Amino acid sequence: MTNSLADIEEAEVILVIGSNTTENHPVFGMKLRRLARRKGTRIIVADPRKIDLTEDAFLYLPIKPGTDIALINGMMNVILREGLHDEDFIAEHTEGFDEFRKVVEKYTPEYVAEITGVSSSDIEKAARLYGSAQRASIIYCMGITQHTKGTNNVKSLANLALLCGNIGKPGTGINPLRGQNNVQGACDMGGLPATYPGYQQVANDEIRKKFEDAWGVKLSGKVGLTVVEMGDAALSGDVKAFYVMGENPILSDPNLHHLEEALQKLEFLVVQDIFFTDTCKYAHAVLPAAAYAEKDGTFTNTERRVQRVRRALNPPGEARDDWWILCEVARRMGYEMSYKNSEEIFEELRKLTPQYAGITYKRIETVGIQWPCPTEDHPGTPILHVGKIARGKGLFTPIEYKPPVEQPDEEYTFILTTGRNYYHYHTGTMTRQCMVCNFYVPEPYLEMNPDDARELGLNDGDAVKVCSRRGEIELKVKLSSRMKRGEVFSTFHFSEARVNLLTGSELDPISKIPEFKVTAVKVVKP
Amino acid sequence: MLVKINGQEYEVDQGTTILQIAREKGIYIPTLCYLERVSPIGSCGLCVVEVEGQDELVQACNTYVEDGMVINTDTPSVKAARKAALEKILEKHPLDCPVCDKAGECKLQDLVYELGYEERISHKVVGIPLLKEPPVSYSTPGIKYYPSRCVLCQRCVTICSEYVGREVLVVNEEGDKPRIEPLYADRCISCGECLAVCPVGALTENVSPLKVRPWQKKVSRTVCPYCGVGCVLELNVGDNRVVKVTVDESIPPNYGTLCVKGRFGFEFINSEKRLKRPLIRKNDEFQEVSWDEALDFVAEKLTAIKESAGPDAIAGLASAKCTNEDNYVFQKFMRAVIGTNNVDHCARL
Ligand code: SF4
Numbered sequence: 088m089t090n091s092l093a094d095i096e097e098a099e100v101i102l103v104i105g106s107n108t109t110e111n112h113p114v115f116g117m118k119l120r121r122l123a124r125r126k127g128t129r130i131i132v133a134d135p136r137k138i139d140l141t142e143d144a145f146l147y148l149p150i151k152p153g154t155d156i157a158l159i160n161g162m163m164n165v166i167l168r169e170g171l172h173d174e175d176f177i178a179e180h181t182e183g184f185d186e187f188r189k190v191v192e193k194y195t196p197e198y199v200a201e202i203t204g205v206s207s208s209d210i211e212k213a214a215r216l217y218g219s220a221q222r223a224s225i226i227y228c229m230g231i232t233q234h235t236k237g238t239n240n241v242k243s244l245a246n247l248a249l250l251c252g253n254i255g256k257p258g259t260g261i262n263p264l265r266g267q268n269n270v271q272g273a274c275d276m277g278g279l280p281a282t283y284p285g286y287q288q289v290a291n292d293e294i295r296k297k298f299e300d301a302w303g304v305k306l307s308g309k310v311g312l313t314v315v316e317m318g319d320a321a322l323s324g325d326v327k328a329f330y331v332m333g334e335n336p337i338l339s340d341p342n343l344h345h346l347e348e349a350l351q352k353l354e355f356l357v358v359q360d361i362f363f364t365d366t367c368k369y370a371h372a373v374l375p376a377a378a379y380a381e382k383d384g385t386f387t388n389t390e391r392r393v394q395r396v397r398r399a400l401n402p403p404g405e406a407r408d409d410w411w412i413l414c415e416v417a418r419r420m421g422y423e424m425s426y427k428n429s430e431e432i433f434e435e436l437r438k439l440t441p442q443y444a445g446i447t448y449k450r451i452e453t454v455g456i457q458w459p460c461p462t463e464d465h466p467g468t469p470i471l472h473v474g475k476i477a478r479g480k481g482l483f484t485p486i487e488y489k490p491p492v493e494q495p496d497e498e499y500t501f502i503l504t505t506g507r508n509y510y511h512y513h514t515g516t517m518t519r520q521c522m523v524c525n526f527y528v529p530e531p532y533l534e535m536n537p538d539d540a541r542e543l544g545l546n547d548g549d550a551v552k553v554c555s556r557r558g559e560i561e562l563k564v565k566l567s568s569r570m571k572r573g574e575v576f577s578t579f580h581f582s583e584a585r586v587n588l589l590t591g592s593e594l595d596p597i598s599k600i601p602e603f604k605v606t607a608v609k610v611v612k613p
Numbered sequence: 614m615l616v617k618i619n620g621q622e623y624e625v626d627q628g629t630t631i632l633q634i635a636r637e638k639g640i641y642i643p644t645l646c647y648l649e650r651v652s653p654i655g656s657c658g659l660c661v662v663e664v665e666g667q668d669e670l671v672q673a674c675n676t677y678v679e680d681g682m683v684i685n686t687d688t689p690s691v692k693a694a695r696k697a698a699l700e701k702i703l704e705k706h707p708l709d710c711p712v713c714d715k716a717g718e719c720k721l722q723d724l725v726y727e728l729g730y731e732e733r734i735s736h737k738v739v740g741i742p743l744l745k746e747p748p749v750s751y752s753t754p755g756i757k758y759y760p761s762r763c764v765l766c767q768r769c770v771t772i773c774s775e776y777v778g779r780e781v782l783v784v785n786e787e788g789d790k791p792r793i794e795p796l797y798a799d800r801c802i803s804c805g806e807c808l809a810v811c812p813v814g815a816l817t818e819n820v821s822p823l824k825v826r827p828w829q830k831k832v833s834r835t836v837c838p839y840c841g842v843g844c845v846l847e848l849n850v851g852d853n854r855v856v857k858v859t860v861d862e863s864i865p866p867n868y869g870t871l872c873v874k875g876r877f878g879f880e881f882i883n884s885e886k887r888l889k890r891p892l893i894r895k896n897d898e899f900q901e902v903s904w905d906e907a908l909d910f911v912a913e914k915l916t917a918i919k920e921s922a923g924p925d926a927i928a929g930l931a932s933a934k935c936t937n938e939d940n941y942v943f944q945k946f947m948r949a950v951i952g953t954n955n956v957d958h959c960a961r962l
Pocket residue numbers: 752753772773777779780781782800801802803804805806807808
């Protein structure tokens with residue numbers, strides 16, 4: 088996030104796009120709800136589904152899945168036409184405006200209405216709301232990034248923020264909500280194929296030298312494989328072993344068949360986890376890890392706040408800290424790596440990670456600190472880009488709308504989107520062990536518009552088969568008026584109906600995020 | 614503007630209540646129903662104070678200060694009124710403290726202790742109201758509601774509508790004992806905010822079968838393992854089991870709020886299904902082995918593949934569920950020990 092969870096209070100208008108906030112980031116969603124009700128903050132929700140937050144939204148834009156870019160271009164078209172853009176800001180802090188303007192010109196509200204399914208008057212209304220606010224914030228989540236053009240979606244939102252000077256001050260910004268609790272930290276720590284901790288490039292000789300010195304070995308400067316590419320490489324035989332720590336890719340990866348085959352082909356798979364997950368079935372060694380409640384350490388939340396995690400109880404049986412296990416394997420492979428405790432690891436990593444350099448366990452004893460925090464007397468950074476854009480000038484990127492790769496046709500008539508449910512989390516390994524979560528959502532379901540169901544002769548709770556061009560699953564149908572006609576929704580929490588058997592592995596060319604949000608499917612009685 | 618409290622003058626801002634000023638200046642006024650996060654409820658009558666020039670006592674929580682106001686918080690009439698208010702509450706509240714989950718962290722217990730109620734209890738109230746009614750169903754299975762313990766302070770009703778924005782609860786005045794009723798139970802999101810603010814044992818946690826007295830449990834502050842909001846929460850642990858989750862209202866980013874997963878999603882920690890010993894596949898079956906055997910096995914395999922096919926034939930997935938420290942060590946392991954940059958995680962998914 089460029090801004091903080093707390094400073095959203097300063098916004099007059101909030102555009103929530105591709106984020107089912109009240110279900111996926113509930114405490115933040117509650118806050119949005121409260122702001123709308125008690126402060127009169129105007130919330131615009133753009134989402135294919137009539138999600139809960141629409142109840143408190145000032146304006147709801149029911150867009151067709153995968154048409155976000157057209158919508159944003161349309162809003163910007165209106166903002167420019169009506170002169171609601173921030174000319175001073177554009178002149179002073181941005182570049183690439185003219186070229187960008189040319190592209191946007193074509194996206195008249197009428198044209199965009201056709202693509203998105205949102206009425207032209209609502210597009211105008213949204214544009215005026217966002218464009219005339221002193222401070223307007225954009226909140227987005229996987230609904231924006233899980234498309235083949237996710238990177239462009241994000242750039243598009245950046246265009247909108249730049250256009251209205253909504254960056255670098257409280258109550259503004261482009262704010263992605265991170266899905267899992269320590270995604271931010273995993274990225275910060277270099278759990279990425281191209282970067283060391285702190286987003287320092289592995290391909291940069293100087294940087295690599297720094298890490299070579301710190302770790303006392305020669306390092307490879309070759310950028311590694313992303314998770315989906317790893318699957319391909321395993322299939323082709325280029326990758327022979329996987330080391331998986333605390334992940335269950337067998338449920339979360341797109342196009343599962345392909346991944347299943349890949350895992351089966353591996354010469355060696357080792358999995359470190361707290362449960363025997365579906366991925367473990369393919370493993371050669373499974374190592375029991377401590378859960379978060381049994382660990383000391385830190386997590387970094389979506390607003391870049393580094394917070395302390397504390398050991399509250401002892402791990403069961405012989406389960407051990409993940410880092411301990413890794414150190415033990417390293418030692419046996421001839422590399423001495425040992426730490427007294429998690430704090431010693433943190434001390435090492437903060438010396439190599441400029442954003443974390445000023446953070447110590449002592450400083451975050453009670454309240455976490457938001458990075459960048461370069462020195463021990465630095466208070467942390469709640470808002471990024473204050474006074475200037477991080478890369479010097481904000482760059483406008485002209486972006487054209489392109490339809491999603493998958494399109495419904497005569498056979499596959501529905502568009503399936505996937506996501507999460509309020510009561511469950513990721514692949515369900517944790518929440519499905521919890522009474523309250525299971526009470527509400529005990530089994531997988533397919534959300535469908537009641538009129539569509541009637542046409543297919545389906546009642547609430549009927550079993551259906553959902554087939555895509557890649558696979559099929561069986562589950563129960565749940566009628567829901569928040570679905571538009573022609574669109575269905577399901578979650579990936581359940582191993583008995585693995586929705587990612589259906590999804591494609593078409594990737595965004597830059598972020599390499601798969602397209603989860605648009606899959607053409609047919610729904611039939613089993 | 615200026616006000617005088619108990620003979621002492623204070624400079625105060627307009628639009629503040631007597632209770633807010635008193636709290637700020639460290640002047641004690643007892644309350645039961647008051648909650649900072651929502652508008653004053655004014656149901657308990659404990660915060661009464663005397664304002665000179667007014668015939669009746671006023672409630673400090675919902676009376677705004679005026680210039681020149683002279684306030685007394687500790688006169689005999691104030692004390693008597695507070696005792697009477699407390700008595701009214703106690704007459705309806707069973708003294709089943711020995712079997713109540715809340716004993717030891719009960720606001721009512723504290724108030725009784727503090728306001729000196731002994732003589733009344735021994736003379737008048739004793740033995741009257743024991744726990745007459747078992748818990749009744751509530752809006753979520755995560756919470757039990759004991760109507761007979763309920764003091765109708767309406768904290769739950771107010772926090773649910775004003776703060777959570779769900780308007781699930783109402784006060785049902787019908788019948789011989791008024792009670793809270795989850796009239797719109799289908800709107801409940803099991804956030805447990807109502808449970809957190811219940812001052813007595815009327816709403817109690819219904820997830821953990823094991824209950825522990827407050828003085829026997831260990832409370833550790835940590836971070837919710839689920840979504841990226843990263844709510845700070847406290848695990849209450851007894852006998853190496855999580856028995857409850859509580860929150861500190863003063864700490865960001867969530868300032869006391871949680872959702873269903875943060876509040877009630879802790880059973881997996883003590884689940885019987887947790888992995889407890891290392892497993893190795895032998896003849897296509899998993900066998901429990903010692904750490905030494907497992908670690909040797911993993912190290913041997915990885916070394917062999919690294920030597921025969923090169924470091925880039927090995928790939929690793931770090932985890933968005935593990936700590937920064939775990940992830941740091943993981944990527945260091947892949948890069949420095951294995952020798953590849955094939956490290957990613959499932960965040961893109
Ligand atoms: S759990 Fe939350 S939503 Fe449900 S009644 Fe209590 S406060 Fe309201």
